[in-house]
Amino acid sequence: MRTGVDGFQGQRLNQLRMAQNLTLAELGEQLGRSSSTVSAWEKGTQLPEAESFDRLCHVFQVSRKWFLKPVPPVVQESQRPYFFRSQASVHKQARERSQLYLVWLQEMSDFFQEAMEWPEVNVPMLEADDSRLISDEEIEDIARECREAWKLSSAPIPNVIQVMENAGIICTRATLGHVKMDGVSHFSVLDGRPYVLIAEDKANAIRNRFDAAHELGHVVLHSKIPAAQYAKKELYDLLEGQAHRFASAFLMPPESFAQEVVWPTLDNLLSLKSRWKVSVASMIVRCRDLSLLTEQLELRLWKGRSARKWTKGEPGDDALAFEQPKLMMRGAHLLVDNGIFERTELVHQIGLPPATIEMLCNLRSGYLSVQPDAGDNVVPLKLKRNTTRAGRAKRAEVLPFQN
Numbered sequence: 001m002r003t004g005v006d007g008f009q010g011q012r013l014n015q016l017r018m019a020q021n022l023t024l025a026e027l028g029e030q031l032g033r034s035s036s037t038v039s040a041w042e043k044g045t046q047l048p049e050a051e052s053f054d055r056l057c058h059v060f061q062v063s064r065k066w067f068l069k070p071v072p073p074v075v076q077e078s079q080r081p082y083f084f085r086s087q088a089s090v091h092k093q094a095r096e097r098s099q100l101y102l103v104w105l106q107e108m109s110d111f112f113q114e115a116m117e118w119p120e121v122n123v124p125m126l127e128a129d130d131s132r133l134i135s136d137e138e139i140e141d142i143a144r145e146c147r148e149a150w151k152l153s154s155a156p157i158p159n160v161i162q163v164m165e166n167a168g169i170i171c172t173r174a175t176l177g178h179v180k181m182d183g184v185s186h187f188s189v190l191d192g193r194p195y196v197l198i199a200e201d202k203a204n205a206i207r208n209r210f211d212a213a214h215e216l217g218h219v220v221l222h223s224k225i226p227a228a229q230y231a232k233k234e235l236y237d238l239l240e241g242q243a244h245r246f247a248s249a250f251l252m253p254p255e256s257f258a259q260e261v262v263w264p265t266l267d268n269l270l271s272l273k274s275r276w277k278v279s280v281a282s283m284i285v286r287c288r289d290l291s292l293l294t295e296q297l298e299l300r301l302w303k304g305r306s307a308r309k310w311t312k313g314e315p316g317d318d319a320l321a322f323e324q325p326k327l328m329m330r331g332a333h334l335l336v337d338n339g340i341f342e343r344t345e346l347v348h349q350i351g352l353p354p355a356t357i358e359m360l361c362n363l364r365s366g367y368l369s370v371q372p373d374a375g376d377n378v379v380p381l382k383l384k385r386n387t388t389r390a391g392r393a394k395r396a397e398v399l400p401f402q403n
Helices: 010-019 024-031 035-043 050-060 064-068 092-112 136-149 160-166 205-222 233-251 254-260 266-276 280-289 295-307 327-337 343-350 354-360
Strands: 082-086 170-174 181-188 193-199 380-382 398-400
Touching (some): 010 064, 050 064, 092 170, 092 327, 092 354, 136 233, 160 205, 170 327, 205 233, 266 280, 266 295, 280 295, 327 343, 343 354
Parallel strands (some): 170 193
Antiparallel strands (some): 082 181, 181 193, 380 398
């Protein structure tokens, strides 16, 4: 008969350890236990005793409820893949952490939905189940359909993330610790809702904005694609290229963007950057897609861009503020402001570390910090201005109220 804390979920421990990039030996050292014991906890072959259980909660700053809460049913990988917006050389740890954050975001969203209703999902999706059969024309058409469904006309989009959230997509920005990781998206079959994470490691709002549109492209184009197909390395570039094409078409519709690119020179494109909120590089690619450039002119533009040393950063990159997700933040405020949960109780119910909840919900740092008990609150009292002592006027002062 096993001893220890019944109901302990070893997978929860594995998630937290992975999120903090701790080895079994490193965690074991903090707990005063062997790495093999920690491994047995994660696998479920052994349960932590009460003292170790409390120590785990302290080390990871989570509530006891977190380790006792069953992990939601695992969705078959063949049904819904996770699409990563990243460079090929991105570290495996960044992929795992971003996917883990998205899983936690879905859990928090599910918890919030018990008390509130999110916007209905209104996302046009391509029915193709094979990415090799998706044509450029279909991508252009579905991008136009999205704009029409969301009443965006053909003008530049002021805020991409706000548009996505209004369409029922749950978005978050998170620090992943790797600048080569851009984002990840997933269509959850648990609640039939798309989820998108944008990496905030890059200090470039223009790039972040395109990353959001790119992830939207995966949601629109590839939600019906089996995970087994996405796992094929030979199709990775194809899927990424299609999401890239969608992002370009969505952000720069042909009927309006082409009219403004009268003379596609670097200076002219740069003058359009603040209006369309896309990089010059993205505009060059879009001009090529719309057949607005000859091969020679496109080559001159790329060479000129390199000569101006814009490959590591373009003028105007810092002029745009980062687009911030607000749906999860508004949900947290709604629960707290309406007295459904005190902040500390909200943290307890969710179970994750307060800082992680704040990050994924885009709450200000410290919003969920532990608050003093009501009995410890200090009420400031002021003396009246005409208060005197020993015949002398005394200046008003603040006195702490003590029980």
